[in-house]
Amino acid sequence: MKVALLASTNDPDELACKAARNDYTTEYVADRSFEEVMEPVDGETVEEKKASLIAQLMERGHYGPFEHPNATFAVKGISRVCMAQITRHRHASFDVQSLRYTVPERGSDIREAVVVPPSVEEAGLVDEFLEGCERQFDLYHDLIDEDSPKKYRGDGVTPPEDARFLLPMATKVNMVFTLNARSLMHVADMRAAADAQWEVRELTDRMLELAEDWMPVTFETYREEMLGRKNRLAP
Ligand SMILES: Cc1cc2nc3c(=O)[nH]c(=O)nc-3n(C[C@H](O)[C@H](O)[C@H](O)COP(=O)(O)OP(=O)(O)OC[C@H]3O[C@@H](n4cnc5c(N)ncnc54)[C@H](O)[C@@H]3O)c2cc1C
Known part of the structure; x- marks a missing residue:
């Protein structure tokens, strides 16, 4: 299996913070710098403020701000079993390779298929x-x-x-899908768990690694504070 981040929202941690700060100020966030928007938040530096606000949002179950940043993943070579499992998540948009047009030719290496x-x-x-x-x-x-x-x-x-x-069902497929940061954390809640099957767990682990590079404050906080716990992101 290969997993890559194909496209994503720029400055996703900042975007989630701006959206959250919007809820608690009369100021118009679009007219203000990120430093101004974050001014009342606990912390010395803007990085500390970002980390403390994101930790607070997660702790309080205020997940809406994480719905603004989006990530698009490209996945190569998962089984149709794994494809069926991941596409059960309704808050994501999927494109799946069609076996109507792309079945390997006769005599191809079956190990590759x-x-x-x-x-x-x-x-x-x-x-x-x-x-x-x-x-x-x-x-x-x-x-x-x-x-x-x-x-x-x-x-x-x-x-x-x-x-x-x-x-x-073992036939390999490629897939492109897009979801927001909140959905990604929800998918991880469900699919990084020990009772999920090994392949969808592997897919989820790779997605989380890429998400930590893309949206580091949120996904590092998620991994430390939330992953594997019972306080899941959706009921
Ligand atoms: C270990 C494991 C085993 C599983 N085994 C099976 C199985 O044997 N058979 C099977 O069919 N499925 C199985 N599933 C799939 C599972 O039941 C869910 O369909 C799947 O994980 C999608 O997650 P979700 O329900 O949280 O929905 P998502 O689509 O990811 O939606 C996220 C959240 O949005 C809310 N939501 C979305 N749509 C609705 C709605 N229509 N009504 C109310 N709330 C909604 C819910 O709070 C939901 O948790 C399994 C999942 C796991 C992790």
């Missing part, structure tokens, strides 16, 4: 697992291929969008 769970490797069953996947890919190609020698093809070819019903 599917995700092998670590437990299969640990059990020494990789060859059997890959053979099973390859059979499903072969059958897919037999159904769509006009020149297939297989007799069971019937009278006509099957359209790829129907033949793909045969493909294994």
